[in-house]
Amino acid sequence: MSQSNSEDVRAIRSTNLVEQVADHLTEAIIAGHYQPGERLSEMALARSLGVSRAPVREAARLLESRGLVVSQPRRGFFVRALDAAELEDVFDLRLCLERHAIERLALNYGEADRAALEHQVEVLCSLADDAGGSRRIEEDLKFHRLMITLGGNRRLLKAFNDLTHELRLCIALIAKTHESPESIAGSHRLLLDALASGDVGQCREAIDYHIGVARDYVVRSLDNSSLDKNGAAISGAAPGVSPEGEVLRVD
Amino acid sequence: MSQSNSEDVRAIRSTNLVEQVADHLTEAIIAGHYQPGERLSEMALARSLGVSRAPVREAARLLESRGLVVSQPRRGFFVRALDAAELEDVFDLRLCLERHAIERLALNYGEADRAALEHQVEVLCSLADDAGGSRRIEEDLKFHRLMITLGGNRRLLKAFNDLTHELRLCIALIAKTHESPESIAGSHRLLLDALASGDVGQCREAIDYHIGVARDYVVRSLDNSSLDKNGAAISGAAPGVSPEGEVLRVD
DNA sequence: GCCCCATAAACTGTCGACAGTCGGCAATCG
DNA sequence: CGATTGCCGACTGTCGACAGTTTATGGGGC
Numbered sequence: 019m020s021q022s023n024s025e026d027v028r029a030i031r032s033t034n035l036v037e038q039v040a041d042h043l044t045e046a047i048i049a050g051h052y053q054p055g056e057r058l059s060e061m062a063l064a065r066s067l068g069v070s071r072a073p074v075r076e077a078a079r080l081l082e083s084r085g086l087v088v089s090q091p092r093r094g095f096f097v098r099a100l101d102a103a104e105l106e107d108v109f110d111l112r113l114c115l116e117r118h119a120i121e122r123l124a125l126n127y128g129e130a131d132r133a134a135l136e137h138q139v140e141v142l143c144s145l146a147d148d149a150g151g152s153r154r155i156e157e158d159l160k161f162h163r164l165m166i167t168l169g170g171n172r173r174l175l176k177a178f179n180d181l182t183h184e185l186r187l188c189i190a191l192i193a194k195t196h197e198s199p200e201s202i203a204g205s206h207r208l209l210l211d212a213l214a215s216g217d218v219g220q221c222r223e224a225i226d227y228h229i230g231v232a233r234d235y236v237v238r239s240l241d242n243s244s245l246d247k248n249g250a251a252i253s254g255a256a257p258g259v260s261p262e263g264e265v266l267r268v269d
Numbered sequence: 270m271s272q273s274n275s276e277d278v279r280a281i282r283s284t285n286l287v288e289q290v291a292d293h294l295t296e297a298i299i300a301g302h303y304q305p306g307e308r309l310s311e312m313a314l315a316r317s318l319g320v321s322r323a324p325v326r327e328a329a330r331l332l333e334s335r336g337l338v339v340s341q342p343r344r345g346f347f348v349r350a351l352d353a354a355e356l357e358d359v360f361d362l363r364l365c366l367e368r369h370a371i372e373r374l375a376l377n378y379g380e381a382d383r384a385a386l387e388h389q390v391e392v393l394c395s396l397a398d399d400a401g402g403s404r405r406i407e408e409d410l411k412f413h414r415l416m417i418t419l420g421g422n423r424r425l426l427k428a429f430n431d432l433t434h435e436l437r438l439c440i441a442l443i444a445k446t447h448e449s450p451e452s453i454a455g456s457h458r459l460l461l462d463a464l465a466s467g468d469v470g471q472c473r474e475a476i477d478y479h480i481g482v483a484r485d486y487v488v489r490s491l492d493n494s495s496l497d498k499n500g501a502a503i504s505g506a507a508p509g510v511s512p513e514g515e516v517l518r519v520d
Numbered sequence: 521g522c523c524c525c526a527t528a529a530a531c532t533g534t535c536g537a538c539a540g541t542c543g544g545c546a547a548t549c550g
Numbered sequence: 551c552g553a554t555t556g557c558c559g560a561c562t563g564t565c566g567a568c569a570g571t572t573t574a575t576g577g578g579g580c
Contacts (some may be wrong), residue, residue, distance in 0.1 A: 034533090093562080110424070171356055173355065312530080324565095324580090342532090344571095
């Protein structure tokens with residue numbers, strides 16, 4: 019992954035190199051061009067993108083804050099490798115955030131909110147057989163972001179966005195999702211119905227079900243994929259890489 | 270805030286300049302050495318600390334990811350200015366996270382957990398009249414980190430830690446807290462009792478009360494402090510500074 | 521006296537370079 | 551033949567410098 023293709027060289031150039039490098043790197047990681055745990059060489063990336071190391075370093079820091087890569091002092095950056103336990107944690111946190119968001123929204127649910135969500139569901143359903151399902155995932159996440167936004171807590175939205183990057187990361191690990199449009203539509207309309215009912219308990223039930231389905235799907239796919247390739251494809255690909263070790267210490 | 274004191278120059282120096290600069294900056298901001306919305310000059314900071322701009326930039330990026338500063342392209346970094354609405358959001362998110370954590374813990378509450386939490390409460394109570402209360406705030410947060418850690422979701426802990434930096438930020442805005450040790454003790458023992466009962470509802474009630482008290486205290490102090498100094502001390506100190514504008518866009 | 525514009529200073533974004541450190545490889549010793 | 555140690559290459563951490571942009575300053579017009 020260190021060939022200096024001229025296509026890459028011309029791919030970048032306008033304003034804000036850092037953000038562009040970050041976008042490029044994000045896309046490459048999500049697309050699976052790098053293996054989990056793989057080392058990202060600043061020099062190689064800089065050469066490949068035709069920029070100096072400074073923007074690459076800053077972009078890598080950005081991705082680190084988003085949980086897409088981890089850094090080791092004097093060793094550089096590595097593509098974040100999520101294990102099953104971390105995956106569970108990610109979905110558990112997602113549940114935590116979305117429960118709160120939907121309950122907030124249910125307590126203050128207006129016609130405009132309903133219309134906006136309804137519209138997004140239609141957009142989502144209209145993507146019948148899109149390219150690989152990646153677009154569908156984005157529109158799906160957009161629905162959830164919208165729901166959280168309408169809930170009114172912007173800090174909560176930020177927390178969800180942070181988590182979103184990790185969701186994309188683990189989705190990148192599995193085969194492309196191919197959930198049927200009908201199932202997606204039904205799953206989201208359940209949320210709309212719950213919101214319309216104004217019953218907080220029903221909302222909670224709906225979001226629990228919704229996220230539970232997504233979680234099971236990802237976990238199952240992850241199991242399959244890790245079984246496929248020698249079982250060590252996900253965890254332990256890079257020896258000594260312990261993501262967010264800082265988090266461990268309580269004091 | 271741009272004098273190049275030699276004391277600062279010698280304050281830094283060993284390994285990992287970025288982290289040291291980040292710590293220094295964090296402490297300075299928390300201590301209130303910079304006004305909310307104040308511009309942080311890379312050059313001035315670099316000169317002041319006796320390092321080059323590169324580590325300062327990376328440290329600033331780190332603080333940005335922690336929500337302590339915000340960046341504007343071509344303009345630099347500014348100390349994050351929290352307004353009342355954002356403060357509400359922060360505490361609402363905290364409530365969301367801690368509710369989830371305590372409920373997880375309640376469902377799997379062991380003797381070791383109880384002992385660890387009990388010990389931390391004792392540590393907290395033993396800090397009767399510590400220096401300015403800053404130490405007390407840290408030990409208080411440590412209790413909550415411990416509770417979340419015992420809950421078992423590490424990603425949740427990371428989310429809380431991120432939020433913690435913003436909590437410190439708004440605490441920095443208000444006068445030093447002087448809650449009585451008895452009140453602190455009681456407030457935390459309420460949580461322990463709720464956990465011991467094993468009743469999720471009681472846990473939720475306890476954490477709601479606990480965080481509600483903290484929120485009211487901070488909000489009240491914030492109101493006072495912003496009334497003190499011409500009402501614009503908190504919001505709008507730097508024109509055009511809109512924190513985390515990225516979060517706004519849903520698509 | 522106030523506002524607008526031009527000029528100058530200051531600062532950020534980016535770059536290339538140097539030094540210290542880490543990992544791998546080979547030669548040496550047990 | 552295996553383990554250890556020293557060396558070599560590669561890479562990260564840090565630095566100083568240059569270019570383009572933003573902000574501050576001062577002069578002129580109304």
